[in-house]
Structures are given as C-alpha cells and as structure tokens.
Amino acid sequence: MSDPAKPTQARTSPMLILCRQCVQYVFEGTVTCPHCGGDAREASVRYREGGYLGVEAILKIERAAERRRG
Amino acid sequence: MTETMQEDGPRRRISLRDQLDCVPVYVVWETTLACNLKCIHCGSRAGHRRAHELSTDECIDVIRQLAELGTREISIIGGEAFVRKDWLTLVRAIHDHGIDCTMQTGGYKLSREMIEAAVAAGLLGLGVSIDGLQPLHDRLRGVPGSYREALRVLNDCRSVGLIASVNTQITAAVMPELAEVMDVIIDAGAKFWQIQLTVAMGNAVDHDEILLQPYELATLMPLLADLHRRGRERGLLLLPGNNIGYFGPYEVLWRGPDRGYYGGCPAGQNAIGLEADGTIKGCPSLATERYGAGSVRDTPIAELWANHPALQFNRDRGTEHLWGFCRDCYYADVCRGGCTWTADSLLGRRGNNPYCHHRVLQLAERGIRERIVKVEDAPALPFATGRFALIEEPIPLEVASA
DSSP states (O other), rough: OOOTTOOOOOOOOOOEEEOOTTOOEEEETOOOOOOTOSBSSSSSHHHHHHHHHHHHHHHHHHHHHHHHHH | OOOOOOOOTTTTTTOOHHHHOOOOOOEEEEEEOOOOOTEEEEEEBBBSTTOOOOOOHHHHHHHHHHHHOOEEEEEEEEOGGSSSTTTTHHHHHHHHHEEEEEEEETTTHHHHHHHHHHHTTEEEEEEHHHHHHHHHHHHHHTTTHHHHHHHHHHHHHHHOOOOOEEEEOOTTGGGGGHHHHHHHHHHHTEEEEEEOOOOOSHHHHHTGGGSSGGGGGHHHHHHHHHHHHHHHOOOOOOOOOOOOSSTTHHHHHTTSSSTTTOOOOOOOTEEEOOOOOOBBESSSTTTHHHHHOBBBSOHHHHHHHHOOOGGGTTTOOOOTOGGGGOOOOOOHHHHHHHHHOHHHHHHHSSOOOOOOOHHHHHHHHEEEEEEEEEOOOOSTTTTTEEEEEEEEEEHHHHHHHH
C-alpha cells in the first residue's frame, strides 16, 4: 500500500538534444532538424569547434550514472 | 515582490531522481508581506504585514518539516524579509537544518551591519533588485533613493565577502538601459544577473503600461544574448528567470549546453512557495485564489505536498492543459506552456504563453505578431490577477522591413 504522506512518483518529459547543425534543441532521435532542415546527427564545423561534442559526451556519462543510481 | 529561482548552483540542480520523487528542492518563502518599498510592479501588493503571519516557533517548525522533505535551498523574500524582527533567527535555523539560505531584497535600509550579521547567521547569497538606472528604478520602486541604496548594498556585500546577485525586472522602459545597468552592476561587484519579465499581476495590472508586449521579445532576446556574451567576458553571468524563453536560438547560450535546457515549470514538483500566513503553493508567485493549497498551520507540509491537488498539476508532465499556440508547438511536451505564473496571470488560465521567443519567431515567419490589452483590473489583494486579451495582428510594414 502506498504511503499517504509520500507523493506518487512523477513522470519525466521526453529528452532533448542539440541539432549538430544549427545548435538548437530537437527531440532525441531526430534526423532532419525542424529548425534548419539539416541532418541533426551530422556535426557541423560550428558544433565541433564550439566544443559541443565534448559536452555531449559528458552529459551522456552523467545521464547514464543517474539512471544507474535511479 | 518575488523574483525567484536564482543562480543554478550544484545543490539547486534538479536530478532525475528529484523529479521522479517530487523532492521540493527549492522553497521561496515570503516570511512577511511588510515592505519598505512601494513598487508599482509588485504582484503581491506588498506593504503591510498580513493579518496572521507565522510566529517564530511556527516558522522554525516549517523549516524542520522542509528539511525532512529534502529541501536544499530556502530563499526568503517579502515584502522585505529583513523587516521581520526575527529574520536572523530564521536564517540561522535554515542554516542549522542543513539547508542553504539565500535572500532577495530591495536593499533599502539594509545596513552593512545587518549584512554582516546575516552572514554570521549562515546567509549564503543575497539577490538585490535593480530595475533600471536611477530615475527609472526609483520610479518603479516608489521610493527616491532606493537605487542608491541597492548599489550601496551590492558594494557592502563585496566588502563583506557575500555572494551578490542582481535581479532585474524587464519592463517596457528598461530595455534601452540594460547595457548601462550591466556596466553599473559589474562595477558594484555583482557576479550573477537574473532577468525576469514583469508579470501582469497585482500592482503591475494597475500600471499595465510598464508591461512588455509579447512581440517585443523579438528585440529583447538578441539584446539579452549580446549582454550575456559581454557579461561573461567581464565575470558576470546573466541568468534567465523562469519566464525568459523558450528555446529558440539563444536557449543553448544561457541554459545549456552542459546545464541542460528549459524543462518546464517546476512548481509543485520541485518547488514550493510559502506565504507569510502559512499558505502553501507550488510557486510563490502564483495566484493564491487558484493555486493556494491550504495552510501549513493546519496540516503537515508532507501531507499537503503528497495529496493536495493544487500542488499536483505539474507532476504527470501532461499536455492536456495546453491551448492556443502552445497546444501545437514543437516543444509542447517539454516546455508545457512555460512559466505557469506568467500565462495564468495574464490570461486567467495556464497553458498558453505569448511571452515566448520561439513563438514570436514562428509567428513572424507568417507575418504575425501578438500584443496584449487589459480588459479587466485586478482586485486590491495580494497576488490578484486581472484579465488581458491577446490580439493577433499583422506585423506593421515598417517593422517588418526594419
């Protein structure tokens, strides 16, 4: 039986990632970016030189660790 | 009045576990409605204390309960929090319960000695309101000399070693002054600058000429992006408040990439607002009439937090409440209409928020813009809302060509 003084577990929203072309947010799994029309998976020069690939890697590790803890 | 959700420090960061378990990580607490300023944009219409504000003992019990629920930061506000005679006792009690304590203030008559005493009691950070250069700030805050005092408080914080941030309300009048405001607050020692749109609530409804028009985001957002970049180079971090957004070309600049992105209104899921008489809400700024969830004086907070419907509305992350443009927006599932306070106060119902950069840009592609017109005044009560009509119109040719 659930504890009446404890909130029922909440839900989470779908995950967003950055389009590797225009650096705007798109839903995970997006192929064609709705903002720029480019391939959201293909890293542009701006994306590479902006250091976003590194940030992406760190976020993936953090999320995986969080899922394991959860 | 409330200027909430300050800098995104590590303890403030909301984890997946926090979201799923509905941990009230962040609490904004109006400890008194008494205030020594007379702000014409004040949503809570602060000035006099409420009839039955919580006693010192009741406040300490509230802090104990919040600590048990996992709260990690309490920001005390007003009114003006330091007008309460026991404010340092409350700061110390928050600190002693292992919770970070911050305070938002207008700074008027907050002496250096008081700041030192607050630091000794455990205050970790102070947010000071500065809403423009001197003439505009003093006019908005309703007290001549309040600008000078706010700057003096920033300088005192620097000399005392207390982290100081600045909160600025974005009104229609402040846009041309923002760059100069930034220079002033950097010189005064601020390290964080939180920007928040003035919301159509309380006194701001009486003075609706100060409200930004939604279409003005087309000008404001590139300006803020520019200030963000220039501020960073000079050691000042411009932070968007909950009603600055959403998504669009600058989201990654001020919310990401490593700190995430706007994840929807946290009210009632990871945030609590408390009024001085013990009324609990999901966010301190929400209209009491529609979002008040009873009193912590009558019912344990854990019980209200777990069961009261007025605190539950965000927890299923649903989109059924969305209407107007927001209903069919690309970001609907994540953004969910943005800041509940902003949309609900303006249109009497949450889920459709015209103060959105993505929306402004999308509409502009169709040659359309939105403006608001007041159709109903707000009652003379704290957190009272009026009613505004949302007008869709063609972008005037001279604006479009510019």
